[in-house]
Amino acid sequence: MTTAQLAAVSYLARYSGHTHVLYAYQLREWFAWCEGSGLDPLVGIQRAHVELYIRGLGDRGLMDSTVVTMMHGVRGFFRFAHIDGLIAADPAVYARLPKIHRDETRTQGLDRLELIRFLQVAQTLTVHHGALAYLLGINALRASEAAAVRIEDYADTLRGHRVLHLVGKGNKPATMPLTVPVLRVLEACRGQRTSGPLVLRPVSGQPIDRRDVYRMVARIATAAQIPRHISPHSLRHAAITNALDAGVPLRDAQILARHADPRTTEHYDRAPAATSTGTASTS
Incomplete structure (x- = not known):
């Protein structure tokens, strides 16, 4: 060799x-x-x-x-x-x-006001839609990561803050803090349950999979009257872009995104939040 x-x-x-x-x-x-x-x-x-x-x-x-x-x-x-x-x-x-030019991307982003409306409307549908929206749009989880979250995954406290343990892209373990608003929504979704998958299919009560994530995101986008295709990655994109636009240091945004290379995170900073078209990235 x-x-x-x-x-x-x-x-x-x-x-x-x-x-x-x-x-x-x-x-x-x-x-x-x-x-x-x-x-x-x-x-x-x-x-x-x-x-x-x-x-x-x-x-x-x-x-x-x-x-x-x-x-x-x-x-x-x-x-x-x-x-x-x-x-x-x-x-x-x-x-x-x-x-990479903006017209090459298939990711349709959300500006700050659209993201807020998306999160608000999601909570009016079901607690499961609300929890999913916050995991994607605030904590920047990928579709498969959000579907895999279990109640036990956010039971721990680190330095006085509740944290979420997950296994990300490439089977890399990660730990991220949960803000009070996110934790409140997750707890509403959990209800009286103490273990098992967090987000369930609202009708059947069965655990969601990646396809369910796409369907639930599409339903929220329709209810929020967002007039274009919105995918789970649109929410991840919005979380990272809005963090950068709010002045969060690149290093902190990289930690949120869980990118190995900060240059990947920089791709999300190519357009101001006022635009609704995201940058090219599938990370």
Whole structure:
């Protein structure tokens, strides 16, 4: 096994599920390009090589946002190889990526007033809609994360504050504080229950799944008279964007978003909250 192959295996071992599959595909594409160019995929690579690869992705007709996504695994591969001492410098860290234009995004964001209306209307539907809306729109959870929240997950107190334990993207555990308004809504949803899934299907009382999250968000958006498609990621997007617009330091917003790289969080700060179209991100 070559040094590059060993580094790739070590890097991919950090991830599982969809992220592992995606990054493995991106590294295969990078390795294939290097082989065709007579280059070692790791040793001796310079920033110019990485930028030639990025240009080649664009020449294949990929959208700028797709090119940026294709580079996630490659940039992580070099970053950790550098951290592990396999290369002296990271050649991808300053490689120029295409700028993502707003019209490429499929995420429809919410401005501050729309987010407030969304949260208020959600609570008028059912306590389950209210809890889901706050988990997505205040704590910036992803759809699968919100669906997986259990009552036991927010029973602990840390430094005098109730906290929520969850397993996020890439099976990474995380702990986040719960504000009093969020905790109040979660407690209303919990009722007299002491364990089990928090958010339930309002009619059947069965635990929700990712598809239910999408359906419940769509129902809230319709009731709130938001005249465009709103997804669970729209709420996550709104939570992060509104935090940045309110002057929250980038580091704190990164912690809220649970992004490994602050540059990912910065993508959410490309437009003022007064606009209703989000930036390109699926993180």
